[in-house]
Amino acid sequence: MPVKIFNSLTKKKEDLITREPGKVSMYVCGPTTYNYIHLGNARPLVVFDTIRRYLKYRGYQVTYIQNFTDIDDKIINRAREEGETPQKIAEKYIRAYFEDADALHVLRADVHPKVTEHIDEIISMVQGIIDKGLAYEVNGNVYFDVRKFSGYGRLSGRELDDMKAGARVDVDEGKHDPLDFALWKAAKPGEPSWTSPWGNGRPGWHIECSAMSLKYLGPGFDIHGGGADLIFPHHENEIAQTEAYTGQPFVRYWLHNGFITVNEEKMSKSLGNFFLVRDILAKFSPDVVRFYLLSTHYRNPLDFDDEKLHVAEKSLERIRTSFRLAESTLTASEKSSNQGQAEHIEEFTQKINQIKNAFIEAMDDDFNTSLALAAVFDFCREINGFINDSNFIPGKNVVPVLRNILGIFEEFHSVLGMVKPHQDEGTREQGMEEQLMEIIIGIRQEARKKKDWATADAIRDQLKQIGILLEDTPHGVRWKKIDGLHE
RNA sequence: GGCGCCAUAGCCAAGUGGUAAGGCAGAGGACUGCAAAUCCUUUAUUCUCCAGUUCAAAUCUGGAUGGCGCCUCCA
Numbered sequence: 104m105p106v107k108i109f110n111s112l113t114k115k116k117e118d119l120i121t122r123e124p125g126k127v128s129m130y131v132c133g134p135t136t137y138n139y140i141h142l143g144n145a146r147p148l149v150v151f152d153t154i155r156r157y158l159k160y161r162g163y164q165v166t167y168i169q170n171f172t173d174i175d176d177k178i179i180n181r182a183r184e185e186g187e188t189p190q191k192i193a194e195k196y197i198r199a200y201f202e203d204a205d206a207l208h209v210l211r212a213d214v215h216p217k218v219t220e221h222i223d224e225i226i227s228m229v230q231g232i233i234d235k236g237l238a239y240e241v242n243g244n245v246y247f248d249v250r251k252f253s254g255y256g257r258l259s260g261r262e263l264d265d266m267k268a269g270a271r272v273d274v275d276e277g278k279h280d281p282l283d284f285a286l287w288k289a290a291k292p293g294e295p296s297w298t299s300p301w302g303n304g305r306p307g308w309h310i311e312c313s314a315m316s317l318k319y320l321g322p323g324f325d326i327h328g329g330g331a332d333l334i335f336p337h338h339e340n341e342i343a344q345t346e347a348y349t350g351q352p353f354v355r356y357w358l359h360n361g362f363i364t365v366n367e368e369k370m371s372k373s374l375g376n377f378f379l380v381r382d383i384l385a386k387f388s389p390d391v392v393r394f395y396l397l398s399t400h401y402r403n404p405l406d407f408d409d410e411k412l413h414v415a416e417k418s419l420e421r422i423r424t425s426f427r428l429a430e431s432t433l434t435a436s437e438k439s440s441n442q443g444q445a446e447h448i449e450e451f452t453q454k455i456n457q458i459k460n461a462f463i464e465a466m467d468d469d470f471n472t473s474l475a476l477a478a479v480f481d482f483c484r485e486i487n488g489f490i491n492d493s494n495f496i497p498g499k500n501v502v503p504v505l506r507n508i509l510g511i512f513e514e515f516h517s518v519l520g521m522v523k524p525h526q527d528e529g530t531r532e533q534g535m536e537e538q539l540m541e542i543i544i545g546i547r548q549e550a551r552k553k554k555d556w557a558t559a560d561a562i563r564d565q566l567k568q569i570g571i572l573l574e575d576t577p578h579g580v581r582w583k584k585i586d587g588l589h590e
Numbered sequence: 591g592g593c594g595c596c597a598u599a600g601c602c603a604a605g606u607g608g609u610a611a612g613g614c615a616g617a618g619g620a621c622u623g624c625a626a627a628u629c630c631u632u633u634a635u636u637c638u639c640c641a642g643u644u645c646a647a648a649u650c651u652g653g654a655u656g657g658c659g660c661c662u663c664c665a
Contacts, residue, residue: 260593261593332660361659371665414614418602484628487627574626577621
């Protein structure tokens with residue numbers, strides 16, 4: 104069964120047929136680095152990271168490119184405000200970007216190209232488009248002539264004449280059509296600029312992604328992703344200029360994620376209703392944020408408030424509880440000298456394999472993470488029932504089935520990136536913590552043996568007050584932190 | 591003005607022609623010294639409304655209402 108993908112260009116779900124069998128080439132629009140990223144920016148990061156992980160899981164060799172727009176008006180303005188050079192501003196926020204993206208366990212792209220390092224490619228592409236007669240120069244600016252490109256408007260589903268009626272675009276003197284867009288912008292005094300055949304200037308708004316995706320992936324690459332707000336004009340223009348230049352189809356599949364909303368309104372910098380990733384990560388763990396972002400299908404809008412992250416936290420905790428149960432039971436079984444036993448191992452194995460297939464089917468269907476998570480929850484319920492069964496005894500005989508469980512968890516984790524707890528830093532501190540907990544639990548167990556419930560409950564209550572939860576189980580005492588901040 | 595998307599339980603959210611997944615919250619039960627965790631049962635005769643197509647509709651068609659987005663930088 105092939106992976107199905109909703110293609111924004113055809114507005115249909117299509118079978119994924121890649122340019123080269125077994126390989127996927129992917130380009131995702133990255134940030135303009137003039138600010139810290141907010142949650143709305145984080146959605147495509149996590150969504151396309153998950154898509155990339157899944158395609159890899161499905162056996163594709165994935166090449167993943169994500170750019171940085173490190174020169175543009177906003178960066179220049181920001182530099183003025185902060186009394187810095189545009190270059191320093193871009194560097195600062197690229198560093199900040201990686202801090203946030205790494206925290207969210209977004210895998211790094213194979214290449215993170217920067218606009219300022221690809222000026223030569225951009226200039227030759229602009230020249231190429233001029234040579235083909237689809238762009239023209241006016242006073243050091245080069246504009247793309249949208250009237251001369253027949254497919255213009257196909258991606259965004261609009262006609263040139265419809266747009267003209269309500270157009271709010273600046274009518275630059277010299278443009279053939281108000282919708283003509285800049286491939287190259289003449290430098291204003293004091294702005295960073297590069298030498299070009301049209302005088303000093305810098306790249307226009309959209310040409311960078313065309314030039315860089317072409318350089319690293321070539322014409323007709325597989326997947327181009329980004330937020331739905333990039334469909335017009337950014338991606339529409341990318342298609343026009345690239346296809347004008349190469350004379351070949353630009354991209355096979357266009358993917359666009361829906362918006363994060365706040366009170367049902369789009370989260371955006373211009374509305375000022377945005378929440379920075381780093382501020383959210385001060386209150387919630389990265390895995391909770393990932394879970395939240397993947398709990399809705401990527402094309403649907405997703406509303407944000409703290410309460411929704413709290414719900415995500417609780418939901419994720421259910422998965423974690425099962426994972427820990429399986430993990431600790433495996434450890435106990437491997438150490439145990441008991442034979443161990445479990446009922447209906449075959450049926451159980453069959454069942455969890457079915458669930459794994461349901462997970463794959465869900466992801467195959469246009470990366471339906473919401474449905475895939477339902478499979479993960481089903482998986483957890485099966486495991487809990489299997490291990491907590493009164494006839495279950497840890498020991499050698501159950502090691503293979505437990506390894507099987509952990510293996511499937513590992514597979515889910517490789518795709519979703521938040522099923523397993525990530526290793527905390529500061530392992531030495533953790534080791535100390537564990538030893539302390541062993542001592543405390545030992546003392547409490549002594550009290551319980553003597554039926555000194557008052558002492559036992561006091562220890563449990565006081566630990567709870569500092570955020571440590573004790574659970575008495577037939578196979579011993581478990582403890583976990585409940586502050587929810589860090590796994 | 592043009593183009594497009596969405597509407598499913600208290601909340602979140604899958605489901606695109608065959609009789610409503612999953613999570614959170616709630617209720618009852620089992621287990622437990624008591625808890626916690628877990629398991630079992632339970633919570634939408636019904637998918638915004640109206641009309642139509644069909645043996646069959648949350649799913650298709652037409653219309654209405656409400657919400658949102660793009661058309662300017664935005665993920």
